[in-house]
Amino acid sequence: MSGKPWGGRFGSATDRRVEEFTESISFDRRLYAHDVRGSIAHAEMLAAVGLISSDECGQIIVALKDIEAEIDSGAFEFSIDKEDVHMHIESALIERLGDVGRKLHTGRSRNDQVATDLKLWTRDAIDAVVAKVMALQRAFVGLAERHRDLVLPGYTHMQRAQPVLAAHYALAYVEKLERDRSRLADCRRRLNVSPLGAAALAGTTLPIDRDLTAKALGFDGVASNSLDISSDRDFVLETVFALTLIAEHLGGWAEEWVLWSTQEFGILALPDAVCTGSSIMPQKKNPDVCELIRGKTARVIGSLTGLLVLVKGLPLAYNRDLQEDKSPLFDAVDTVSACLDLAVVVVSGAS
Secondary structure, X not given: OOOOOOOOOOOOOOOHHHHHHHOOHHHHHHHHHHHHHHHHHXXXXXXXXXXXXXXXXXXXXXXXXXXXXXXXXOOOOOOHHHOOHHHHHHHHHHHHHOHHHHHHHOOOOHHHHHXXXXXXXXXXXXXXXXXXXXHHHHHHHHHHHHOXXXXXXXXXXXXXXXXXXXXXXXXXXXXXXXXXXXXXXXXXXXXXXXXXXXXXXXXXXXXXXXXXXHHHOOOOEEOOOHHHHHHOOHHHHHHHHHHHHHHHHHHHHHHHHHXXXXXXXXXXXXOHHHOEOOOOOOOOOEOHXXXXXXXXXXXXXXXXXXXXXXXXOOXXXXXXXXXXXXXXXXXXXXXXXXXXXXXXXXXXXXX
C-alpha cells in the first residue's frame, strides 16, 4: 500500500522520483507555526460544537505545541516521504495520540488548511514589511531634518533643471513609501477572510462553526464561496505586486545614489559600512549595497511574473500547480525585507 493519508485506493508505493518531484516540505516548512495555530483553532471549534470532547481537544493542543517546540529547536525530523508541512504535523500528532490525533482532520481538507496557513503567513509578512517601510520613512525624515537648509540640483531627463531643498527630495521618497504602505494595508484587508470550512472544494455537512475559527484566527469574516476560496491566490499575487512596487521604488532611489556618490556628481557620501573596496585599486569605494538593491528589483519582478503565469488558465477549484505559489512569495518577501533593512542603514548614514 502507498502508506499515504490519501492512499485509500492505491495498492502500491509512490515512485521515489514522484515523491522527490512533488514534495514541498523543503520550502513550505516555513508555515509550521501558522499550521499549528490554525489547527489549534480548528480543534477548539470541533470541541465547541461537540465533534470531539474537551479532553481530546486538550490532548491535541498540548501535542501540537510540543511539535511546534520541536520544530523551533531543530529536533524535528523532516522527510520528503510526507510531502508537506501539513502532513508532517498531522503524522507527528497521530504518532503521539493515535485515533485522537486523527480526529483533528474532521471537517477539514488540506485544501482549506493550506489556504488558511498561507493567509496567516502572508498577513504576518505584510505586517513585518509595513514596519520596515515605516522605518525607512523615518530614516528619510531624519535625512530631511539633518539637511533641511541644504540645496540640491533637481533633475529632469537626467539634466540639471531647478534647485530643490534636500528635505524636499527626501520627503518625495516618504510619499512613495506611504503609497507602498497603503497598498500593503489594502491587500491585507482583502486577504483577511477565512478559508476554513471550504474543505476540499464544496464544504462539509458536519456542523462546524466557521465564524468561531475565523474569530480565533483574527480574520474579519468567512469566505462566501467554497469553490472560489479553494483556488484563490489573489492575495499572493497582490502581495507580491505591492512588494514589486516597493522594489521598483528602492531600485530607482539606489540608482540615484549610485550616481550621486560618484566623483563626477559628488552630491553625497555613502557610509563606509555599506560599501566595499578593490584589492588592486585602493582609492575605490564601491556602492555595492545600492547596486544590489537596484539589481534585486529584477528578482522580485521575476517572482511576480512567475505567479501571474502560474495561475493563468487554472480551472476551479484546487490544482496542484498552486504548490508553486509559495517559493516566489517567500523569496519576494525575503528580498524586499532585506533591501528595506539595508536601505535604512544607507539613508541613516549618508552625508
